[in-house]
Amino acid sequence: MISYIGGKSRMSKWICEYIPEDIETYVEVFGGAFWVYVNGDIHEKPKLKEVIYNDFNRYMVNLFECCRTPEEFHKFMIDLKAQNEKLFYKFQKDIFKNKDISKIELGDFEFGQKYAYIMTQVFSGLNAEKAKFIDLKGKYKSKFDSFRGRLVNPKFTKKLLKITQCENLSYEEVIEKYDSPKTYFYCDPPYWKTENYYSLHDFDVEDHKKLCTQLSNIKGRFSLSYYEFDLLSEWLPKDKFKWESREFVKAAAAQKGKEQSKGTEILVMNYK
Numbered sequence: 701m702i703s704y705i706g707g708k709s710r711m712s713k714w715i716c717e718y719i720p721e722d723i724e725t726y727v728e729v730f731g732g733a734f735w736v737y738v739n740g741d742i743h744e745k746p747k748l749k750e751v752i753y754n755d756f757n758r759y760m761v762n763l764f765e766c767c768r769t770p771e772e773f774h775k776f777m778i779d780l781k782a783q784n785e786k787l788f789y790k791f792q793k794d795i796f797k798n799k800d801i802s803k804i805e806l807g808d809f810e811f812g813q814k815y816a817y818i819m820t821q822v823f824s825g826l827n828a829e830k831a832k833f834i835d836l837k838g839k840y841k842s843k844f845d846s847f848r849g850r851l852v853n854p855k856f857t858k859k860l861l862k863i864t865q866c867e868n869l870s871y872e873e874v875i876e877k878y879d880s881p882k883t884y885f886y887c888d889p890p891y892w893k894t895e896n897y898y899s900l901h902d903f904d905v906e907d908h909k910k911l912c913t914q915l916s917n918i919k920g921r922f923s924l925s926y927y928e929f930d931l932l933s934e935w936l937p938k939d940k941f942k943w944e945s946r947e948f949v950k951a952a953a954a955q956k957g958k959e960q961s962k963g964t965e966i967l968v969m970n971y972k
């Protein structure tokens with residue numbers, strides 16, 4: 701829905717190819733900007749009953765709780781002027797200094813609009829607390845306008861309206877809560893060694909190992925996105941789990957005039 705560090709917008713179609721038809725509950729354990737669901741066709745699975753968004757980052761969870769009622773959220777923001785420097789700094793102060801996110805009840809439109817305003821006007825949502833205003837000088841379409849437009853675009857609204865629950869749990873809790881033979885977990889954890897991008901939480905080596913161990917023992921099915929690192933094949937051996945890989949241009953390198961550096965995306969699954 702918005703640019704996000706590690707967002708899977710360009711890989712969503714590839715990942716969705718592996719999601720089985722008969723799932724009843726779909727859970728994105730590390731939801732972020734929810735690109736696999738939002739850009740994919742999971743909402744069309746014939747037996748789908750529940751779509752669960754989860755993230756440890758309560759700012760993002762509040763945003764998706766607002767997006768669950770897209771028309772109302774759009775109406776709430778309709779008069780807001782994009783690309784306004786004063787508003788940008790006012791909202792940045794309001795949400796990161798004046799208010800305490802842990803006390804915000806999920807689905808707070810005012811908080812959600814301010815957060816979306818900041819996140820869509822800083823590079824990939826990076827360093828949102830401190831980032832400076834970028835004046836597009838009318839040369840490019842504002843990403844805030846693109847975000848707001850998605851809330852009334854049927855291509856997106858038909859998916860947003862199917863989100864049944866937005867959870868603000870840590871990965872181990874949400875996996876435990878929704879595990880069943882009919883559940884599908886898509887997991888896109890902070891990448892190995894890039895954990896500190898997500899300033900709200902440290903995701904360390906132990907967490908990576910714990911996640912892989914927990915996933916090895918669930919009743920449901922999962923797919924797990926990573927770039928390859930040595931320990932991964934120790935935790936999820938290639939003869940026991942299905943491994944797929946594909947080369948993608950790295951987001952940071954997908955810029956005009958720069959050589960396109962590629963990275964190999966890995967998808968590990970516990971089913972054929």
Ligand SMILES: C[S@@+](CC[C@H](N)C(=O)[O-])C[C@H]1O[C@@H](n2cnc3c(N)ncnc32)[C@H](O)[C@@H]1O
Binds near residue numbers: 890902
């Ligand atoms: C790579 S991003 C997910 C990007 C997402 N797939 C997308 O397309 O936008 C990883 C996400 O994991 C979240 N996260 C970090 N630690 C977590 C934890 N312990 N439990 C749940 N989510 C966590 C971060 O807040 C971040 O949004």
